[in-house]
Amino acid sequence: MKLWVLGSGSAGNAVLVECGESRVLVDAGFSPRVLASRLQDIGVAPASIEACLVTHEHTDHVKGAAAGARRWGWALYASAGTVDACAELVEANCVRVGTGETVSLSRMVATTFATPHDAASPVGVRLSCTHTGATAVVCTDVGHASESVRALCTRADLLVIESNHDEGMLRAGPYPPSVQARIASRTGHLSNRACADLTRGAVHKDLAHVVLAHLSAQCNDHGVAHQTTADALRRTRYRGALSVAMQHHVVGPFLPRAGRGAPEAQYALGL
Numbered sequence: 001m002k003l004w005v006l007g008s009g010s011a012g013n014a015v016l017v018e019c020g021e022s023r024v025l026v027d028a029g030f031s032p033r034v035l036a037s038r039l040q041d042i043g044v045a046p047a048s049i050e051a052c053l054v055t056h057e058h059t060d061h062v063k064g065a066a067a068g069a070r071r072w073g074w075a076l077y078a079s080a081g082t083v084d085a086c087a088e089l090v091e092a093n094c095v096r097v098g099t100g101e102t103v104s105l106s107r108m109v110a111t112t113f114a115t116p117h118d119a120a121s122p123v124g125v126r127l128s129c130t131h132t133g134a135t136a137v138v139c140t141d142v143g144h145a146s147e148s149v150r151a152l153c154t155r156a157d158l159l160v161i162e163s164n165h166d167e168g169m170l171r172a173g174p175y176p177p178s179v180q181a182r183i184a185s186r187t188g189h190l191s192n193r194a195c196a197d198l199t200r201g202a203v204h205k206d207l208a209h210v211v212l213a214h215l216s217a218q219c220n221d222h223g224v225a226h227q228t229t230a231d232a233l234r235r236t237r238y239r240g241a242l243s244v245a246m247q248h249h250v251v252g253p254f255l256p257r258a259g260r261g262a263p264e265a266q267y268a269l270g271l
């Protein structure tokens with residue numbers, strides 16, 4: 001399994017997960033032109049992607065999904081609430097997936113988890129490779145670490161998790177009080193501090209890489225976000241890596257530990 005964050009933040013989000021020949025996008029919140037360019041940067045043909053799972057209908061997650069599906073033949077999946085809230089997904093025959101249901105792809109199984117966010121029926125996504133058992137979790141746009149969010153984040157090899165804002169920078173930032181309240185609410189976005197706490201609880205022996213995502217351009221700082229979660233992880237037995245996703249370029253690939261679906265292990269097993 002390999003994972004790249006093609007870009008993350010309020011101007012667009014997309015995560016690519018690959019297992020063998022199977023490639024899946026979680027969200028496609030960029031125009032097809034930008035998606036094609038980011039994929040070209042990592043040598044991936046857009047038409048080689050099997051499916052796109054859309055977490056919710058906000059533009060920064062759905063923008064290029066329907067157009068990408070039309071142009072490159074992706075299968076589209078989203079919750080019923082998300083599809084019904086987005087005419088483009090309805091027109092593109094997006095498959096409705098019940099929260100907690102699984103979707104079987106050629107080499108991965110996707111499971112969705114309800115997330116607390118101010119959208120119709122938002123979800124986080126867990127993708128497991130059917131050949132190696134390696135698991136990637138994408139958990140962004142969450143107002144707080146609900147029980148369902150904590151369940152989503154357990155036993156991941158690769159964890160992409162929201163670290164949206166620093167609470168002090170949000171209070172001192174440019175947003176009016178109503179927008180600040182929306183971001184900080186239990187259905188808004190996860191602060192660095194809440195992210196650090198959630199990540200600490202997600203540590204287990206196979207967790208190999210944590211990628212902080214959906215950072216606010218106005219109310220966060222890459223160094224501050226990294227430091228907050230790094231400090232929390234230092235007090236655990238976590239020995240994996242910690243990275244920060246970028247809005248305007250790709251980061252990755254991130255791989256599970258050897259023996260947990262890394263390419264060497266797959267070849268050794270003749271898979």
Ligand SMILES: [Zn+2]
Pocket residue numbers: 056058117119141
């Ligand atoms: Zn959102």
Ligand SMILES: [Zn+2]
Pocket residue numbers: 009010013058060061141214
């Ligand atoms: Zn978002």
